[in-house]
Amino acid sequence: MPLDKVTQIGQTKPLHGEIPVYAQYTFGIAGERFFREIKDKGRIMGTKCSKCDLVYVPARIYCEQCFGELTEWLEIPGRGALHSFTISHVDLDGNRLKEPIVVGLVKFDGVYGGVVHRIGGVEPGQVSIGMPVEIVLKPKTRRTGSILDIDCFRPVK
């Protein structure tokens, strides 16, 4: 007997489903200290691999180049330059944002990594690659120990 296929769109009735997934994420040894330093002291800290001469931001306990363990911490100046950026017009549901958001990767002098965050205090059309920017932290009382303790990066005045 040949296979009878569905030939009427009205015969197709998908079942709707959802997966509630609740989880917690461990910051880890490096993440705990990285966020505590921002929350309590308002500073960005990195870890250094002396062998590769690389400084990691966000801080981590291993070097992705030589696989070495990183134990040396150092403070990173809160000023950097925009490595790249985009102007996002769309939210997670695919809807147009009322105000577009500038998102960028800020790299710091002599640092291997950087911070991905919102670029604020500037019209989107005025943003450019290489632009010097500085960190804007939330007031200390409103910091909770997350990446959102950073409000944004803004152009250096």
Next chain:
Amino acid sequence: MQRRVAIIGVGYTPFRPITPDMSFKEMMFEAAQKAYEDAGVCPRKDIDAFVTCEEDFTHGRSIFNIHTPDNIGAVMKRIHTLPAESLYGLADAFMLINTGLVDVMAVESHSKASNMLTPDYLVAHAMDPVYNKPLGYNPYFIAGMEMNRYLHDSGVTREQCALVSVKNRANALLNPDAAYGDRIAMDDVLESETMFWPLNRLDMSSPADGGIVMVVACEEKARDLCDKPVWVRGVGWCSDAPSLETREWGEAVYARLAGEMAYRVAGVTNPRIEVDFAEVDDTFTYKELQHLEALKLCAPGQAGFMVEEGATQREGAFPVNVSGGSLGVGRLDEATGLQKVLEVVLQLRGEAGPRQLEDVSVGLAQSWRGVPANSGAVAILSNE
């Protein structure tokens, strides 16, 4: 033991924006049926091992891959599943056959993207949960940032990127299995909605559904079963650093290193001369250009000029994404890499219909896993 490896059968469902009439399991069944018919094999008797390549959550469930053996004839057989891009599945088959562990193997991948109602959330959940995801942005900002840096470093223009979209959607008009064939102009791309500046809506591929199965065999079985074996001469794969903070933004390092491996395995020393055509990842327009440079299929910094001069057109000196690519066929989730391989196989067999290229003997297929990943694989295929 080093054995030659060939693709001896392909089967697929047409690539469509939606597939309301078939479950993903039925799509797999249809693609497998066609592939086994094409190869002249019975999966229960002739196929030693199977690999399937898909993600759980794109199916709206967890550990979905426990449900892939039955509909491709793999129950009580050796099967393994990859939560990875499907060109990695072909690489697995290459290794298992090349080393003599199995003789005949099936590789499967599919997309049922139309069933996912919250696709951008799914991608957002793939970002680092501590450093990136809490920002709450649509995750395709990563593509906008990457395009901006690539244009900055390479000198490629938005106009040149737009021409990739024009070319690939037009190519798809000659591919009856492509979902997004269209005749558009460069200005249509440049004037389409800005999504993640400089990335516009028509710079981005749209999702499609489809299933693909390939039968891969050792030389002895290939010569026995198949008139037109397509030889897998080399495979390569690579991942750049996963973190957004330390990865390379201008160059597709993963593609360069995967390409170097594939060329080494295949014995290709001058890809621009030895490879006749390519299907490379074009999830976004700039990706095609970035990948052509990384794969050394054009001189450094020349990818933009190549598309401008028409060299990558179907009639050009080095055709790229004749199938329509992801921009024209549709983005097939993890099955994207197998779609690239499929087109190379059809071209090398001379079965590509109205879009058939003349005098081609070596083709390259390359995949990228998509946002937020930066990994990918390459395969070099030949009909000689």
